[in-house]
Amino acid sequence: MNIKNYINGEFKNPVNNTWIDNYNPSDGMIYSQIPNSSREDVELAYCSAKSAFKQWSKTTLEERSRILIKISELIEANLERLAEAESKDNGKPISLAKAVDIPRSASNFRFFGNAITQFASESHESVGQDAINYTLRQSIGVVGCISPWNLPLYLFTWKIAPALAAGNCVVAKPSEVTPMTAYLLGEICNEAGLPKGVLNIVHGLGTTTGQAIIEHEDIKAISFTGGTATGAHIARVAAPMFKKLSLELGGKNPNIIFADCNYDDMLETTVRSSFANQGQICLCGSRIFVEASIYEKFKTDFVAKVKALNVGHPSKKDTNIGALVSKPHLEKVKEYIQIAKDEGGKILCGGNEILVEGFENGYYLEPTVIEVPTDDCRVNQEEIFGPVVTIMPFETEAEVLDMTNKVKYGLSATLWTNNLTRTMQMSNQLQAGIVWVNTWMMRDLRTPFGGVKASGVGREGGFEALRFFTEPKNVCIKY
Ligand SMILES: NC(=O)C1=CN([C@@H]2O[C@H](COP(=O)(O)OP(=O)(O)OC[C@H]3O[C@@H](n4cnc5c(N)ncnc54)[C@H](O)[C@@H]3O)[C@@H](O)[C@H]2O)C=CC1
Numbered sequence: 001m002n003i004k005n006y007i008n009g010e011f012k013n014p015v016n017n018t019w020i021d022n023y024n025p026s027d028g029m030i031y032s033q034i035p036n037s038s039r040e041d042v043e044l045a046y047c048s049a050k051s052a053f054k055q056w057s058k059t060t061l062e063e064r065s066r067i068l069i070k071i072s073e074l075i076e077a078n079l080e081r082l083a084e085a086e087s088k089d090n091g092k093p094i095s096l097a098k099a100v101d102i103p104r105s106a107s108n109f110r111f112f113g114n115a116i117t118q119f120a121s122e123s124h125e126s127v128g129q130d131a132i133n134y135t136l137r138q139s140i141g142v143v144g145c146i147s148p149w150n151l152p153l154y155l156f157t158w159k160i161a162p163a164l165a166a167g168n169c170v171v172a173k174p175s176e177v178t179p180m181t182a183y184l185l186g187e188i189c190n191e192a193g194l195p196k197g198v199l200n201i202v203h204g205l206g207t208t209t210g211q212a213i214i215e216h217e218d219i220k221a222i223s224f225t226g227g228t229a230t231g232a233h234i235a236r237v238a239a240p241m242f243k244k245l246s247l248e249l250g251g252k253n254p255n256i257i258f259a260d261c262n263y264d265d266m267l268e269t270t271v272r273s274s275f276a277n278q279g280q281i282c283l284c285g286s287r288i289f290v291e292a293s294i295y296e297k298f299k300t301d302f303v304a305k306v307k308a309l310n311v312g313h314p315s316k317k318d319t320n321i322g323a324l325v326s327k328p329h330l331e332k333v334k335e336y337i338q339i340a341k342d343e344g345g346k347i348l349c350g351g352n353e354i355l356v357e358g359f360e361n362g363y364y365l366e367p368t369v370i371e372v373p374t375d376d377c378r379v380n381q382e383e384i385f386g387p388v389v390t391i392m393p394f395e396t397e398a399e400v401l402d403m404t405n406k407v408k409y410g411l412s413a414t415l416w417t418n419n420l421t422r423t424m425q426m427s428n429q430l431q432a433g434i435v436w437v438n439t440w441m442m443r444d445l446r447t448p449f450g451g452v453k454a455s456g457v458g459r460e461g462g463f464e465a466l467r468f469f470t471e472p473k474n475v476c477i478k479y
């Protein structure tokens with residue numbers, strides 16, 4: 001089956017008729033092809049978006065809201081089909097796609113469909129000067145949304161929904177590794193009555209299609225989620241063109257466990273925060289620091305739970321861990337396991353590729369726990385983005401804070417403790433955009449989402465996203 005570009009409400013082949021193979025990670029087979037769109041395709045998408053902008057930016061908030069909520073309902077109505085497509089394209093367990101990815105994609109549209117009706121601008125009375133200022137929040141125009149492969153429809157819609165709600169028209173590119181649900185979204189948008197050209201989806205490689213989007217002179221804002229190196233490249237290209245930029249990048253998130261925590265909750269959640277989605281979530285807690293007094297107990301209990309996880313075909317109900325997203329990614333993760341061994345790390349469990357019966361060419365890897373001798377080893381400093389975590393003990397708050405803040409990343413941190421003073425003090429000092437205390441990845445879509453340092457620039461979510469996708473203009477009236 002060939003995936004096509006979605007431009008001006010129609011499905012089109014790429015102008016230069018160049019295609020890329022799309023692999024099913026669970027069996028390593030090519031199962032579809034996608035366009036490797038060129039500058040010409042991006043230009044067609046841009047022109048279609050530009051024509052639609054005049055009308056869409058003037059469409060009432062109620063009408064925009066109605067359409068976005070309709071899209072949300074149609075995503076829900078297509079739950080099974082979308083979850084199957086996501087699981088096949090990405091390798092994630094179908095149970096996860098059904099419970100998390102697709103419902104959250106629907107929530108993204110519903111949330112921003114509602115949020116835009118509550119979004120208000122400010123006014124400032126200049127007392128004593130007989131003047132009033134009011135600030136308009138105007139749609140930007142045509143914006144670019146570029147998303148990664150780990151949470152394909154979830155992150156694609158997390159960008160598109162606020163962009164559309166704010167009255168922009170969009171040229172969007174999903175990851176070339178997981179294009180299928182973005183393709184299906186085009187059909188849903190047509191059925192929901194989204195006017196032609198408001199959303200345009202171009203498929204292809206980052207270096208061709210993505211590059212054409214970020215270099216386009218008239219695409220005025222770029223919202224990107226993906227690797228830090230790619231984010232830095234996008235900034236180098238787009239910042240001198242004065243584009244607005246939202247960059248949500250990698251992480252090397254600490255999971256800090258104190259002896260006074262609720263142990264059972266902590267243990268269960270830590271297995272999830274380590275290995276959910278095969279560890280391929282930028283928020284996964286890939287560095288586990290445990291207070292020395294419970295370190296040996298934690299090590300034994302954690303390893304036992306990890307060994308019990310079921311690695312298998314994504315379509316099977318009892319699969320906890322599916323396939324990694326691609327062969328090159330599997331190789332990258334395996335290289336890090338070798339690096340850990342070379343650096344003196346001890347593999348407590350996992351570390352090997354798995355041959356799943358009947359799917360021997362799939363990209364399966366055992367969930368891996370590595371005990372590291374020091375915090376400054378490469379596996380504790382660099383993003384692996386797979387089912388691999390490190391563990392090590394700590395003695396004091398000061399020591400663990402120092403280790404957690406020493407990495408170049410600063411996305412999220414999880415703290416397990418029942419000590420209120422410690423919670424407040426550490427939350428203040430952790431260099432991260434998001435801190436979870438006694439939980440992980442509990443999401444409220446109104447909250448600011450994003451990181452500091454090499455984890456990115458800007459915040460997504462709630463009104464932050466609507467602010468990003470609008471341009472403020474202050475009007476000062478003297479009376
Ligand atoms: N959410 C996250 O934090 C993610 C982090 N990563 C990290 O990045 C590493 C590399 O993974 P990749 O798949 O290569 O991610 P990537 O960052 O290269 O890809 C993300 C998106 O950016 C696009 N892209 C790539 N080059 C571009 C360019 N020059 N201009 C515009 N768009 C471009 C891709 O086509 C894709 O749609 C992973 O191993 C992982 O460590 C990857 C995906 C998601």
Ligand SMILES: O=C(O)/C=C/C=C(\O)C(=O)O
Pocket residue numbers: 148150151155158225226248280281282283443449
């Ligand atoms: O918005 C969320 O709930 C999760 C976002 C996750 C990422 O951005 C990621 O893994 O890249």
